[in-house]
Each structure stands twice: as C-alpha cells, then as structure tokens.
Amino acid sequence: MSRKETNSDTMVLDINEEELKALSDAPTFWQVLKKEFKMDKLATFCLVLLIIIFAVIFIGSAVLDQDQVMRINLRNKYLPPGDEFILGTDIGGRSIAGQLFIGGRNSLLIGFAVTIFTSVIGIVVGLIVGYYGGKVDNIIMRICDFIQVLPATMLIITFVVVIPSYTMWHFILIMTAFYWVGMTRLVRSKALTESRRDYINASKIMGTSDLKIMFGGIFPNISSIIIVDLILSFAGNIGIETGLSFLGFGLPPSTPSLGTLVSYARTPGAMSDKLWLWLPASLLILVMMLCINYVGQAVRRASDAKQRLG
C-alpha cells in the first residue's frame, strides 16, 4: 500500500515545482508510525518484548510435544520449582512451564481468530451500512444496540454449557457472535462521515462501482483507525478468553489456556504456599495485556495528528 502511494505522489510532484515537494509530501501512515515509535521508547520496548514473547511461545509450543506435557505423572505431584521443572508441577505432575507454552499459544490463537472474525464482519457490514445508509442501516444498528445491552458474559457461559460436543471452534463462533458489534459501529460511523466527502462524490460521478468506492476509496482512508481497534480488541479478546477459561467455561478441558493455568489459584493452598501454580500465567497475561495496550495507544496517537508526539 505504501509503495503505491509514494508512486502516485511522485507522479503528481513531477508536475509541481520543486520547492512544493517538501510541503506537499504528506507522510504515509507507516512513516508516521515509525516516527511515533522512535519518539516513544517505551512503546518500542513493549513492541520488542511482545515479539519476543510471541516468538518464544510459538517456537516453544512447536518444539514441545503436547501429549507428553499433558501426561499425568502422580509421582511428580506439586513439585516446587527446581532443576527438573523450572516452574514446578501441578496436581497431575505436569510441568507448569510446558503448559505455559501450550496454553499461551492457544490463548493467543483464540484471541487472534476472534479478532479476525469480528473485524472482517465489522468492516464489511460497517462499510455497507455506513455507505448506503437508510433502512438497512437502521435495522442493523438496532440489532447492534440490542446485542450491546445483552449480558454477554453470562450468555456466552450459558451457550458453552448448553452446546453438545463443544469444541474450540464453537467457542470462537460464540465469541464472534457477541463481539462483532464494536467494530461494526466504529467502521459504520467513520464510513458515514467519509461517504459525504467530496472525493467520494467525485468518484460516484465518474461512475466508479459502489463496491470499488467502499473498499478502494473509503476503506484505505479509515484503515489506520481500524488498525488501532484491531490491536486493542486483540488484547480485549485475550482477556475475555482467559477470563472465561479461568471460570471453567472457555476452552474445552482438553485444550489448556492461560486462564486454565490461572484457575489453579483456586486449589487449596495455592495462594499461601504454591504460588508457582498460577502466578507465572497471571504475570504473563498481565505483561501481554499491558504491552499490547501500550502499543495500541502509540498507534492510536500516530493515527490522530492532534495527539502525535513526533
């Protein structure tokens, strides 16, 4: 995208005079983003830390054999952190560190999948209703209003219990059903204001198809806001998934999640003298949440000229 933009810029600039070059050369979103991260060292640190965490989790879980990690070995029950098990073991003698890798990967993947699904629905529906407006817009927005006032956590838990032969995919679909509303509203409101602009009118007069205007005209112009929302809802979705898994209503028992690891905190004695059971997973979730949100805020500042540091 950025290459295409710079190309068209230079084409225009060839016609203009040389000194106008510096003035009219608007930086692309990626350039602004780079500058913002350069100014905000903490954001850069968070980004690097996140990349390291993700890499370690994915490489680690790919190297580890899930069946071996999850095999119960009662002789090793509740071993404190030591030489053989860096972070100790749980009630079944399973290594906490190994579960951290696998649970972390599952939580990240779920968070990622839900974010992608909700965003695709949100972007497509939001663009269409925002661009066309009218009756469809009215109906979809009433539906959004309604879903937003539903007690989502409770209903998700209920569905999780009610659905027979429940799998990870069911969970992703249930979450998507409740959380597509946020992105839809955001995209719709932005598309609504954008579609009243002159360049869209000009495009319409030139006979560009509606589909091309929506995805080729409006979408690139609101994409920076969408990216911000993507990052923040990624963090949010990980939080929701681990929270539900913590209560025991997230991922099915065969698929460990970071939330499942944190829920070991509710076993007797875990709070007073078996901290290794749940504290590493809690801290991992906390660090990831803080970093993702901080990076998200830096990107948000970059997308809004009024808030930029650089």
Added chain:
Amino acid sequence: MWKTVLRRFLIMIPQLIILSVIVFFIGKMMPGDPFTGLITGDTDPAAIAALREKAGLNDPWPIQYKNWISRILGNGDFGKSYTYKMQVSTLIGQRAQNTLWLSLLTLILTYLIAVPLGVYAGRYQNSKLDKAVIVYNFVSYAIPSFVLALLMILIFGYKLGWVPTTGSVEIGIQKGTAAYYGSRFHYMIMPAVTSAILSTTTTIQYLRNEVIDAKTQDYVKTARSKGVPTNKVYSHHIFRNSLLPIAAFFGFTITGLLSGTIFIETIFGYPGMGELFISSINSRDYSVMNALVLLFGVLTLVGSLLSDIIMSIVDPRIRIE
C-alpha cells in the same frame, strides 16, 4: 422530556421480548426437564410421559412460551431450584441483597476515587499527579479483572493479612448487631475496592478530557475575567459541565458492575448473584441459571434506559421530540 422517556420505554419493549425468547430457547436447549430427577430404576415411563403431557411440555412452543412468561410475570414463578430445594425467586432474593450492597459500596468507591483524580489530573495537566493518574488509568484499563482480584487476595489477604479472603460475614456473629455490620463491611471492602479500581477508568478518562477542554472555552474565560476565584471556576463552572458524560455513563457503569460480579464474587467467594450463577451452572441447576440470565438481561436493559434518561435530563439538546 416525557416524550423522550416514553419513546425510550417503547424501544425497550421489543428488546425485552426478544431477550425473553432467547432465554426461553436456551432453557429448551438444556438437557433434561423438571421430571428427569424423578426417574429411578422402577419408574413407569408412561407415568413420566403423562406428567410431561400434563405440565404442557408437549405443547407447541408458542404456547409453552406464553405459559412460561405468564407464570413469571404473574407471580414471579421461575420454578424450583434442584440443588437448594427452594423457589428460585426466594433464592435469588436472598442473594440479590448481597450483590446490591456490594454494588452500592463499589459505586461509592468508584466515584470517590475517580472524580477527584479526574478533575485534578485535568486541572494540573502534565503535572506529576497527572502523569501518575495516566499510569494508574492505563494499568487499571489493561489488567484483566481476575488477575487483579487474585493479586489483591494474594497481597492484602495472604501476605498482609488485612482482610478475609472469602465469604461475606464472620461465622457465629449475632445478626443485627454492630459487630455484624462491621464484619459485613470488612468482608465486602476487598471485592468492592477491586471492582471499583476496574470501573474508574472511563470516568477518570472522560473527566480529565472534559476539564482540559473546558479550560479554554469561552464560558470559563468569562467567569475568570469576571473575577471568579480559580477554585470556584473549577468547582462550579467546569465541574458541572464535565459531569455530563459521567452522568451518561452512570447506567453503563451499573451494567458493567453487574457483569463484573460474576468474576469478582466467584473469586472472593462472596455469596451474591454472580457467584450463584457460576455455582448453579456447575451443579447444572438450570432453572436458577435461566432466571439469572433473564434477570441480568433485564437489569442491563434498564441500565441503558437509565443512561439515556439521565442524559436527556442533564443535556436537553439530545432529547428526541
């Protein structure tokens, strides 16, 4: 004004109906029916079938729905709890009291923390306090509720030993005495502080932004040039205008608190409605679970109704005519 309220009520009616239909169908999807528990080795299947027929379980679903909803609306009859062996409405009534007190304390704490922090951070923008508030706000926004709750229990309950870690009142204290209420408060303070910390974020954020925006506006300049003392400009002029978004969020704050109770009450072992919901699911007590989903749904709808009504009271511009 009344037109707005009335219109808002009319919007709520279809929402309530759809919600009740959803809850009804969830109830239908749940395995078993009220007579499953009666079946033993030597029960006559025909007798069960007769009971089912008599209870109307073989009727087409619109009729079943009509009976179900009229029982609820008529005499608050949600059926019987299998685990507690009592009427669901009585059971929820007992728990609702606990949740109500906890939510009230949380609300008070939320505004006690959020309003001064938001106003001062906005007033002394870029000061040390402002920066501290921004950090606090960021962390309380990003931290998942269950992680915060567990860390609070670990630090204040186990390491420092200041507060009890589970329950709602000390066992063996006479009900109605001062010691009883003291103990209730002692047990409530930790869950309340935890959920207050989690719900201050939006209020602080909006209050801070509003105050910063207001500083440069004409009415503030007028007040200042009239010679109104700075403190009074903040406490009277700016504060009042900045309360607008806070008022608007009031209903949603309540809604957020309600859904937060599921986590907070479960983790702190506080016997309220949220804890009841989780325990009823774990024991597959479907009638309780169903009633709670319906109740929370209605409360959430009322919360958003409240938000809109408050908004139309404090800001006449948005009234629908």
